[in-house]
Each structure stands twice: as C-alpha cells, then as structure tokens.
Amino acid sequence: MTESLSLVIPVFNERENIIPLVEAIQQALSGVDYEAVFIDDDSKDGTADTIRGLAGRFPVRVVVRRDKRGLASAVVDGIGFAGGNIVGVMDADLQHPPGVLPALYQAIQKGAEVAVASRYVKGGGCEGWGLVRRVISKGAVFIAHLFLPQTRNVHDPMSGFFMFRKTVVEGVALTPTGYKILLEILVKGRYRQLVEVPYQFRTRAKGESKLGVKTQLDYLRHVYSLMDRRRELGRFLKFCLVGGSGVLVNVGLLWVLTEYAGLFYLFSSAIAIETSVLSNYIFNDFLTFRDRHSRGQKDFFKRMLKFNAVSLVGVGLNLAILWLLTxxxxxxxxxxxxxxxAAATFWNYLANVLWTWR
Ligand SMILES: Nc1nc2c(ncn2[C@@H]2O[C@H](COP(=O)(O)OP(=O)(O)OP(=O)(O)O)[C@@H](O)[C@H]2O)c(=O)[nH]1
Ligand SMILES: [Mg+2]
Structure with missing residues (x-):
C-alpha cells in the first residue's frame, strides 16, 4: 500500500503565517506524498483566501467551519477530512518548525504508530520561556503522568505537534473537550510503538495567541474526563488501607518483642518498622499495584528496594513535620x-505511583 500524509492544521486569524508556513512545509516534505488540510473557523483576516490562493502551486486545501469554534474540535474534524493513511497535526504559527516533519515521518516509516515532536527529550526545548511558563507546563505534564498512566512513557504528552497512523484512532471516539488532542490519542488510541522526536518550540513571530487562562482550566477538566476515576480512587483507598495494616503490624510487633521477647524497646521498634514496611510492600504489590507489573515478578526485589527508599524519606518527612509543628x-x-x-502518606503515594510501580 502506498503511504500518504495528511497534515491537519487548525487556523484562526493566521494570514501572515500561511505563506512562510506552506513554503517551509513544501521544502521539508519534498518527495513525500502529502497534503495540508487547514481547518479555519471563519477567520476574518483573509486566512482562507490566502490558502486558496496557494492551492494551484502547493497541495493545500482549506475547510472553513462557520458553525463551530475551537482548536480541539478543529483538529478532530480535520482528522475526519484527512485523506492520507498517516496524519500529522501542527500549529500554523510556525511555533512548530516544519523542519521536524521529516523526522516524524521517518519514525512512522520505521514502525512507530505514533511520533510525538517533544520539547522535553534531549535536544528539545522552549525558546524564550520564562520560569513561570516552564513551571506551569511541567506541572501540566506531571498531572497527566499522575492521573493518566497511559501517558507516563511520553515526556511531552501536551505536545500539539505529532503524527500517527490513522488506524490508531479508527473506531475511537475522540472527544474534543480539552485542546490537547494528543492526550485523547494516547489514552484512547490503539498503538504499540511510540517515538519522541526532539524539537525547539519557537516564539510566535506573527499574529497573536488565542489561548488564555480558560484553556488551562479546560485542561484539568479534560484530564479528569479521561482518567479512570474508579480505578485510581480505588487504588488510593487500597494504599491507605494497606498503610493502616502496617500500623497494626508495627504496633503489635513492638509490643510483642518488647514485652515477651524482652528486647529493648528501640531495638524492637527498628525491627517493627522494617517488618511493617515489608508487609506494606507485599500487600501493595499484590493488591494496590497488581495491574502495574504485568511483565512478571522479576523486578520484585528491585521494587522492594525502591519502596524501602520511599518509606525512609516518608518517615523523615513525618518526623520533620512533627518536630516543626510541635x-x-x-x-x-x-x-x-x-x-x-498525612504529608508522608501523600509523598509515599506519589513516589510509589510515579517511581516504584511506574
Ligand atoms: N480552527 C481553529 N484554530 C484555532 C483556534 N484557536 C487556535 N487555533 C489555531 O491553533 C494553533 C495554536 O493556537 P495558538 O493560539 O498559537 O496556541 P499556542 O501555540 O498554545 O499559544 P502561543 O504560544 O501563545 O501561540 C494556531 O494555528 C491557531 O491559529 C480555533 O478556535 N479554531
Ligand atoms: Mg501558538
């Protein structure tokens, strides 16, 4: 079967960026069978006419929507209009450098079903971003990794620049709630191999940003809608129950060893603490995180060491807060x-979810 690529490019009032963008895409994709489908939400600055004016010289077309607005729904509609068996999504404002397209395309040719242009792998980055923007962006990635386990092997699940085989989303209902369509694809799509390609997110040269604070809130709503709430809440409850059982083991053993075995109480306590950490580990491994080690039990002891390290920090945190507040x-x-x-439980849970049973 011959391969063909459809680029889906949402646009809203981007007239000044269209010509340089189309020329750069053409240069990057010479030799590739491709089309660029622009989804324009009835821009008033002549964006659609500019695209139509290029249609004779370049493989571009524009779909103008008059009844809808929104970046995410534009991308979802665009995927529907795409004729190729490979789909690429990118912004029109040149923040997603077209020079990265060949690397994404090659990754797909080599067998990846999803290729993500990533700011957060070696060689990637964000031009001219201040500290605040960096922290917000990293925070958003952290939230995705925490609540959407399917995104954990992707460094930049918020990327708006990516490519995939159309089969990945065939039969999948993509809901354009948030504006991060890649999240939808990572959570709902069917794929085995994903590759990240580094890129530098550029600053906008022309036109203006359409995204504000509301979008950030929409993001949280989006993550919430995508997460498997029952499973993740159940996991946290199990974790707390196991923690409670550990307290019983700890107190019981401290008492037995001191009263009946005649050990010095601090010595009993050291044994009691380590025993409860180990029993917590075993219960968590078999109960709380059962679904997280499908690859067999071979890393059982490695996870046990990690769990011990996390618990040690947790105990330190507990003691520090006890001391400071008192x-x-x-x-x-x-x-x-x-x-x-409470603080130690929170720490233990996060560290174990994101590290021990990643
Ligand atoms: N069709 C359509 N496209 C949109 C809409 N909002 C934004 N876009 C396009 O989506 C792309 C990304 O929007 P931007 O406003 O640049 O968002 P951003 O890159 O996250 O923000 P900046 O870094 O500030 O530029 C651009 O190509 C926009 O023209 C919309 O409501 N409808
Ligand atoms: Mg932009």
Missing part, C-alpha cells in the same frame, strides 16, 4: 503527628 508552631504533638502522617 516545637515552632506550638501544636500538640499528637496533632502535629497527624499532619506528619
């Missing part, structure tokens, strides 16, 4: 300890 904030030590336990 000695400096004047809280009763039992109350301080509850805060310490």
């Amino acid at each position: 000695s400096f904030a004047g809280l009763h030590y039992i109350i301080s300890n509850l805060f310490g336990i």
